[in-house]
Amino acid sequence: MLLQTDNLTVGYDGQAVIEAVCLHIRKGEIVTLIGANGSGKSTILKTIAGTLEKISGRILFMEKNLEDFSRKEKAEKFSVMFTEKVHTELMSCQEVVETGRYPYTDYFGRLSQTDRQAVEEAIQLVDIEDFADKDFSQISDGQRQRVLLAKAICQQPEILILDEPTSYLDIHHKIRFLEILRKLVAEKQMAVLISMHELDFAEKISDYTVAVKDGKVVHYGKPDTIFTAENICDLFSIPKDLYHQYLGKMTK
């Protein structure tokens, strides 16, 4: 088991948002978090990533307490991509990707041969060679997400944590983005923990799905047991007739 949470309670300022989260993820797996806006998906991800203090419970990484890892070790094993916008000034996409090598570079942040290779590889993998020299602040949202993904990849983590990375992308870029994730998982045996609103995609890419509602995990399991009309209606408080009218064809 790569990452495991044991009775984890997460929230802000000591106030619990979600209680008793138990989830686990192995190498080469994609685990998706679904749930309504404000249900606490991001809170779970932020706590695992270390941005938020956990309230109680345990987070185990490779069977060890996450707190026992140093800042640098964590940065080498976890890559995260949150919804906060990244502002840059006079930085090319390539330079943004290079920041992913931060935990590995020397005291002045100079890139070694290995660093350059990792950057090159990541850029090729997410297919951003065409605009790698362009200014990061002047490319489209879809391109920006891919650059940030490349940055996360060249960090060479064991686990990738992504908070709604596809929300602002059009369907073409959504599919491309998810395709890259699949490739990563297949080729590099990376683990991916991702929250998303696109149920149709979540069902297709995930090995496990965690459904969150009203401060607790209401469903946890293989996608085919979770993406049923009944569960989805309940999870997002959608009346049955409306569900069939609007979403009927997307899920079972």
Place this chain on the structure above:
Amino acid sequence: MVMVFTGNLITGSADIPLGEILFGKAYNETIYTILLRIRLPRVLGACILGGALALSGYLLQTFFHNPIAGPFILGISSGAKLIVAVVMIVSANMLFSVSGLFMIVSAFFGSMVTLVLVLIISRKVRNTALLVVVGVMIGYICSAVTEFMVTFADDSDIVNLRNWSMGSFSGMTMENVGVMSAVVFLCLVMTFLLAKPISVYQLGESYAFHLGVNVKALRVWLIVLSGMFSACVTAFAGPVSFVGIAVPHIIRAICRTTKPLVLIPACFMGGSIFCMVCDMIARTVFSPTELSISTVTAIFGSPVVIAVMLRKKKGQF
């Protein structure tokens, strides 16, 4: 590599005007002692303090993620000035003289107090423009109190004090230069050691955090170092406006990069040149009457600030 190379080229060319100024002096001045005792320390002072001021502004802009931050505009210089004025008046009344180092310490104390005040307010307001307005107001309050005290401190020292409270590089001694260069050099080295974390801190705090940066420690260091730099300036030259805010922008525009390893030395050099040129203008244009250094720096510095604000309006944010 190309970026670093161009950066180095620019910092290299910065040395040339420095040399010219020194040579120009040597030809113009006939009396050797005046040159060595008055002019040389003054030029050195402008050089060192100008660089310190520019770096102080650079660090503050990094800290606040705000392009219009600077030690003067945020009231930090004025806070330092207030405390230094208090120390000067008290020491003049009690007839003991204060060492340069002690002046720096008191200026540092003053700048830290105002910085903390600005920080508390900045937590409440996330708005760039409002933060600047608050800083300017704090600056005015401190200046008013200083003026008040200067007016009532009836003493022979007052001429010097008034001069200083306007901002000037005059009255610099070699001893002062020694103290300030030691302090500034130390801070400069520490700033260089922060170059790597600063490079990712620029992209956002959580971004830096997830790359393994100790964000809290970095923030403390940024504040302490920028306070130290501006304290040094205020202790010896009084408040000097617009250098801290304008020079980093000019340098960024010239170097076309935001890499700290390039910007830190370039800002220092840029600040040095800017201050030396401004000081030269302050001394020579209406000689023998001297302009206050802030008058000159404001003339050149404020258009830059306006340009930055206009450009920011156009771009995203």
